[in-house]
Amino acid sequence: MNFVTSPLTKKVNNVFIHVRDLRQSAEWYSQLLGLPFCEEKVVSPVYNLPISSETGITLDDHTFDPGFQLQPSKHVLFNFYTNNIDDAYQSMQDKGIPIVRPIERFDDFAYFNIQDLDGNIIMICNG
Template sequence: MSHVESPVHNVPVSGPTSLTLDDHRFDPNFHYEATTQPLFNLYAPNIQDAYDDIQNKGIRVVREIEQVGETAWFNIEDPDGNVIMICNC
């Protein structure tokens, strides 16, 4: 990816996937509101270990572990009220 100036940040990742964070600072019409839907997910190879670690850190879990086949996930809330999914997929 080409170089981009703040408020856009390209996060280097390996493989074909890319991650870009944008705070929309230069968009006067943008209005952000926290959502109850996950904004993105973070990979955890062992969902139970990740869940236990989250609990031990006092992070709010807003959706308990769910599993379909080999895929499992749960949702947490960040300090700003955004929902983030932790998933083994």
């Protein structure tokens, strides 16, 4: 297999997060990221979070896939970046978001893990 050339762009375009309740998850992720929440824009089966990044986030409730069974990831799916790990940690505590792994520090890198409404594990890190 030749890996020198590829028709794929060298970036992650979108992250899909599988959810049970689209409206509830859209509100939760909006609050987590400090985004405005407009309930009228939540239309099943997917909701794209209005983030300002090359990589998007789509919440997917699989309305049109009746055989789908959600199996939350117990491993980190992706991470959100923060400039201040201690402020981010305190913010998660203040919001009552389950922290499933406390801050771990390695030199100038630190991270902790949270759990979303569906049990998916998400990392918050500063590097």
